[in-house]
Amino acid sequence: MIYKHLVRPLLFRFPSDYAHELTINMASSMSKVRWVLQTLGAFYEYSDVSLEQKIFGLKFKNPIGLAAGFDKNGTTCPLMEKLGFGFVEIGSITANPSAGNPKPRSFRLPKDKSLINRLGLNNDGVKTISRRLRKQSISIPTGINIAKTHNPSITGKKAILDYQTSFNLVKDFADYITLNISCPNTEEGKTFEEPEALNTLLDVLKIKNDASLPAVLVKFSVDLDDRQLTELIEICEDHAIDGYVATNTSSLREGLKTSSSAVEKIGNGGLSGKAITHKSTAIIEKIAAQTNREKTIIGVGGISNTSDAIDKLKAGADLLQIYTGLVYEGPGLVKKINRGLAEYMEKRGIDHIYHIYKS
Numbered sequence: 001m002i003y004k005h006l007v008r009p010l011l012f013r014f015p016s017d018y019a020h021e022l023t024i025n026m027a028s029s030m031s032k033v034r035w036v037l038q039t040l041g042a043f044y045e046y047s048d049v050s051l052e053q054k055i056f057g058l059k060f061k062n063p064i065g066l067a068a069g070f071d072k073n074g075t076t077c078p079l080m081e082k083l084g085f086g087f088v089e090i091g092s093i094t095a096n097p098s099a100g101n102p103k104p105r106s107f108r109l110p111k112d113k114s115l116i117n118r119l120g121l122n123n124d125g126v127k128t129i130s131r132r133l134r135k136q137s138i139s140i141p142t143g144i145n146i147a148k149t150h151n152p153s154i155t156g157k158k159a160i161l162d163y164q165t166s167f168n169l170v171k172d173f174a175d176y177i178t179l180n181i182s183c184p185n186t187e188e189g190k191t192f193e194e195p196e197a198l199n200t201l202l203d204v205l206k207i208k209n210d211a212s213l214p215a216v217l218v219k220f221s222v223d224l225d226d227r228q229l230t231e232l233i234e235i236c237e238d239h240a241i242d243g244y245v246a247t248n249t250s251s252l253r254e255g256l257k258t259s260s261s262a263v264e265k266i267g268n269g270g271l272s273g274k275a276i277t278h279k280s281t282a283i284i285e286k287i288a289a290q291t292n293r294e295k296t297i298i299g300v301g302g303i304s305n306t307s308d309a310i311d312k313l314k315a316g317a318d319l320l321q322i323y324t325g326l327v328y329e330g331p332g333l334v335k336k337i338n339r340g341l342a343e344y345m346e347k348r349g350i351d352h353i354y355h356i357y358k359s
């Protein structure tokens with residue numbers, strides 16, 4: 001209520017880039033003040049045994065995580081824990097620090113409850129962020145999302161080396177690592193979603209049969225067609241990947257209520273939020289089917305209420321993440337969804353979240 005009637009109208013008066021910076025700066029400051037954290041925890045945290053899961057040997061007190069991109073530099077984790085998140089994913093982090101693309105680089109589409117962004121992987125770089133996160137102690141799992149440095153001159157072998165640098169620096173402290181493979185890797189805009197490029201990357205990172213590594217997940221774009229998805233999953237399975245994050249944003253502009261002239265004026269960028277909900281759920285369904293639901297799936301893309309969350313769990317997701325939903329609904333969304341899931345299960349006599357699948 002307070003968010004929708006007071007905070008959101010205020011934040012939405014500012015351009016999207018500025019509103020996010022303001023939010024992150026405030027969240028980082030609040031993360032350092034113990035009484036603020038305690039107060040927020042009392043208000044936002046929610047627990048129910050039916051929501052708890054052990055995955056990758058880690059305890060997830062609930063399935064709702066913070067999606068990559070919201071906290072790229074790992075400065076707000078203590079606050080996110082107290083806002084009731086079951087886990088956080090920091091990043092994307094890259095080997096070299098990057099200022100990202102020029103502003104404006106993020107845009108709201110309120111009619112579609114969606115966003116378009118072309119931030120360009122701005123972050124402090126893996127060394128600084130690793131130092132920051134190593135010092136931090138929170139009780140919820142922290143995933144680290146890594147990507148190739150946003151620099152079109154880093155291609156081919158150099159691109160793999162760039163990825164490897166980040167991977168080697170985070171593997172000792174990350175609870176899990178997500179490989180963000182949908183960002184451009186060559187001057188022609190090709191990505192590690194090219195089957196050969198992905199195969200080489202996974203070969204070099206030597207993920208298969210290395211018990212010392214944390215769980216390694218691969219994050220797919222929402223725009224993959226069936227054939228591409230099948231082929232990429234086969235490659236990931238050959239390399240014994242532990243799970244999938246489905247999905248990243250879309251470069252398409254399908255089915256939007258926002259006028260096409262307004263959309264055109266915004267230009268390039270990844271579309272997130274309500275507009276990609278169903279496409280991302282369909283990808284989860286395909287991954288679950290192809291992997292016989294033996295691998296962990298983090299479902300992300302347009303979750304803005306309990307019903308969206310249930311759809312993704314029914315499709316085969318084990319965990320969920322939100323970003324754009326937070327912008328439109330506010331931080332209370334985490335507790336709202338968790339409570340909604342617990343009530344949904346109680347009404348239907350489902351004893352545990354894992355059993356929502358195909359229920």
Ligand SMILES: Cc1cc2nc3c(=O)[nH]c(=O)nc-3n(C[C@H](O)[C@H](O)[C@H](O)COP(=O)(O)O)c2cc1C
Nearest residue numbers: 067068069092117247248272273301302322323324
């Ligand atoms: C402004 C913004 C920045 C993002 N940055 C990243 C990123 O750095 N790495 C990544 O893997 N995903 C990034 N994402 C994608 C989100 O993690 C998520 O996959 C996508 O937005 C779909 O979820 P949503 O509809 O809940 O936002 C970003 C999304 C937004 C809106």
